[in-house]
Amino acid sequence: MRCLPLIAAVAAACGTPKPPPTAPLPPDKPAAAAQPAQPSAEADSVAKQAEIKPQAPAGPVAPAQLREMPYLLQVVNEVKRTCPNVPMSFGRARAEVQLNGYVVPAGWLVMMAVVESNQNAIFTNPAVFDPDRFGPERAEEKRHPHAFMPQGAGEMSGHKCAGYDFSTVMMQLFTVLLVRSYSWQLPPQDFAMLWNRIPPEHKSGLVVRLRKADAAKR
Numbered sequence: 001m002r003c004l005p006l007i008a009a010v011a012a013a014c015g016t017p018k019p020p021p022t023a024p025l026p027p028d029k030p031a032a033a034a035q036p037a038q039p040s041a042e043a044d045s046v047a048k049q050a051e052i053k054p055q056a057p058a059g060p061v062a063p064a065q066l067r068e069m070p071y072l073l074q075v076v077n078e079v080k081r082t083c084p085n086v087p088m089s090f091g092r093a094r095a096e097v098q099l100n101g102y103v104v105p106a107g108w109l110v111m112m113a114v115v116e117s118n119q120n121a122i123f124t125n126p127a128v129f130d131p132d133r134f135g136p137e138r139a140e141e142k143r144h145p146h147a148f149m150p151q152g153a154g155e156m157s158g159h160k161c162a163g164y165d166f167s168t169v170m171m172q173l174f175t176v177l178l179v180r181s182y183s184w185q186l187p188p189q190d191f192a193m194l195w196n197r198i199p200p201e202h203k204s205g206l207v208v209r210l211r212k213a214d215a216a217k218r
């Protein structure tokens with residue numbers, strides 16, 4: 001699993017085609033405030049990321065602590081939606097499918113376009129990085145059983161990604177360590193993605209300036 005897209009997304013840059021250049025951070029300002037997806041989201045996003053410091057201020061992080069950080073899971077899901085590591089998957093049509101006037105006969109090989117599927121218009125402003133869409137008030141992922149499928153659809157006993165929960169926990173832990181231990185900046189660069197790479201990469205290679213937080217503030 002690549003971590004760089006996660007850094008960008010935690011910084012609320014992923015899914016935002018041209019984030020503005022960042023100004024240097026004041027020493028104790030949470031890093032995510034430097035790259036809000038939308039200016040109005042800044043205060044809200046800072047407040048929500050603050051759930052990491054009370055719940056997991058230092059040391060090892062247990063599953064019970066992760067469960068107490070619902071917004072963290074929303075951020076991870078939004079990263080999976082906007083930056084899927086695996087942009088497509090393959091299968092075979094078990095039965096004939098009719099879709100928008102096209103017919104896929106039973107037995108044909110089919111390809112699921114994961115990126116396009118997760119940016120479907122079933123989501124509100126699908127191109128915008130917005131973890132609140134997974135919050136209880138909006139729950140956009142429940143608008144259709146297949147609305148959100150960054151790692152395949154259906155039951156775990158089927159063809160769905162075997163690393164679904166593992167990748168979720170890894171991304172949660174990575175985010176906790178990043179947010180509580182570092183501040184970061186994304187210097188001006190081309191944030192376009194090369195979607196033909198697996199996993200997809202930033203055209204620029206994604207340049208990130210990381211600064212380790214003061215031990216006292218960690």
Ligand code: HEM
Binds near residue numbers: 080150158161164
């Ligand atoms: C965020 C990280 C990950 C993403 C986006 C991802 C995505 C996917 C996708 C799209 C599929 C195809 C599902 C389908 O055909 O319907 C898949 C399958 C699979 N993934 Fe992942 N994956 C991730 C992490 C992992 C990890 C960490 C592991 C192992 C530890 C893993 C193991 C597998 C396996 C074994 C399959 C094949 C399942 C099958 O064919 O029955 N994945 N993944």
